[in-house]
Amino acid sequence: MLKIVGGSGSDALATRVALELGLKATRLEIRRFPDGEKYLRVLEDVKGEDIVAIQSIHHAPDDLLFEYLLLVDTLKDLGAKKVVSFIPYFAYARQDERFHSGEALSFKTVCKLVESVGTDEVYTIDTHQHRVLKSSDVFSIPSHNLSAMPLLADYISKTGGLKKPLVIGPDAEAEQWAKIAAERMGADYDVFEKKRLGDENVEVRPRKVSTKDRDVLIVDDIISTGGTIVEALKTLFSQGAKRIEVACTHPILVSGALSKIYEAGAQNVIGTDTVPSPISYVSVAPLITEHVRKAGLT
Numbered sequence: 001m002l003k004i005v006g007g008s009g010s011d012a013l014a015t016r017v018a019l020e021l022g023l024k025a026t027r028l029e030i031r032r033f034p035d036g037e038k039y040l041r042v043l044e045d046v047k048g049e050d051i052v053a054i055q056s057i058h059h060a061p062d063d064l065l066f067e068y069l070l071l072v073d074t075l076k077d078l079g080a081k082k083v084v085s086f087i088p089y090f091a092y093a094r095q096d097e098r099f100h101s102g103e104a105l106s107f108k109t110v111c112k113l114v115e116s117v118g119t120d121e122v123y124t125i126d127t128h129q130h131r132v133l134k135s136s137d138v139f140s141i142p143s144h145n146l147s148a149m150p151l152l153a154d155y156i157s158k159t160g161g162l163k164k165p166l167v168i169g170p171d172a173e174a175e176q177w178a179k180i181a182a183e184r185m186g187a188d189y190d191v192f193e194k195k196r197l198g199d200e201n202v203e204v205r206p207r208k209v210s211t212k213d214r215d216v217l218i219v220d221d222i223i224s225t226g227g228t229i230v231e232a233l234k235t236l237f238s239q240g241a242k243r244i245e246v247a248c249t250h251p252i253l254v255s256g257a258l259s260k261i262y263e264a265g266a267q268n269v270i271g272t273d274t275v276p277s278p279i280s281y282v283s284v285a286p287l288i289t290e291h292v293r294k295a296g297l298t
């Protein structure tokens with residue numbers, strides 16, 4: 001029988017996925033030894049079972065990555081037949097290139113680690129693979145990068161705060177997400193060009209779009225410090241945009257990002273539960289469930 005197991009980066013999400021499939025999430029015991037080492041115990045028999053392991057690697061990424069490695073290695077060692085991993089937020093994906101000589105290619109290293117513990121197949125969601133275009137460029141096991149943009153677009157359409165919105169990606173790479181969201185909403189889309197001035201500073205300029213008197217939805221994969229979105233909001237308002245809402249798949253939200261975005265004039269900011277946050281209004285559980293079913297695991 002299929003078992004759904006969630007690490008502490010995605011325990012609530014795993015519970016939702018299990019419930020949607022008419023199951024109960026498999027119980028784990030996760031704690032620390034007094035010296036800070038992690039302890040993990042699988043509390044149910046998994047021998048001969050197919051397992052869906054769900055673990056986002058978000059805040060404290062090294063800790064959650066290590067927990068993921070312990071989890072999958074243990075499941076395989078206990079005799080699980082197949083382990084299919086869903087890693088909704090895949091940390092380190094932004095370091096997919098050596099921008100300065102001598103830098104670690106962290107994305108590739110993490111992919112190697114994920115494979116090394118015997119994961120049979122891996123699913124990610126809106127992974128920031130800009131220079132690495134396909135999951136198969138970095139994984140040698142079957143891999144799939146899903147998108148939560150249709151779910152976000154449906155939520156925005158349902159809440160109905162925007163009239164005939166224009167969908168904007170805050171940089172050239174966000175075109176892929178703007179396109180999916182716009183198509184789902186039957187809307188137009190465009191992207192801005194972005195110049196990064198440092199870890200927390202970016203300058204955003206419009207490409208070709210006129211936003212005068214338009215309602216706008218800004219979409220991006222990640223909101224981390226909020227710098228990218230704040231610059232996009234400033235630019236859009238200076239061009240005469242009326243009402244602006246913001247949606248992202250992964251609301252990492254560090255350095256007061258949410259306050260900065262509201263202060264810059266966004267009416268609404270929404271994200272998914274790939275990263276649990278105060279704006280995780282949209283669950284990716286239906287997306288995961290759909291692909292668990294499609295993969296014939298149920």
Ligand code: R5P
Nearest residue numbers: 220222223224225226227228
């Ligand atoms: C980068 O290209 C990503 O798509 C996001 O735009 C970026 O990670 C957001 O980071 P921040 O919120 O710190 O500007």
